Amino acid sequence: MYDCRGVTNKKASAGLCNQCGRCSTFCPQFLDIPKELKVVKKEFEKPGFNHMMTFFKKVGLPFVTKVSKVIDLFKDF
Numbered sequence: 001m002y003d004c005r006g007v008t009n010k011k012a013s014a015g016l017c018n019q020c021g022r023c024s025t026f027c028p029q030f031l032d033i034p035k036e037l038k039v040v041k042k043e044f045e046k047p048g049f050n051h052m053m054t055f056f057k058k059v060g061l062p063f064v065t066k067v068s069k070v071i072d073l074f075k076d077f
């Protein structure tokens, strides 16, 4: 079974970060998470990103789930 984390249940993307900085205080690696999320947003969340994610949730993910179930049926052959 495929695990798609943020695209399955809750809306989750770098663009949702409001730069509050709370996560940085807990990071054991002292990463500047808000800054990195800005980079991720700029790199991956191009115009049309939200439409693409909606399409993936409604069409792509159900398709991948069905295909993975079919593949699982044949895994012992």
Ligand code: SF4
Pocket (backbone or CB within 6 Å): 016, 017, 018, 019, 020, 021, 022, 023, 024, 033, 034, 037
């Ligand atoms: S700065 Fe960190 S805690 Fe705050 S919204 Fe962004 S990711 Fe979440």
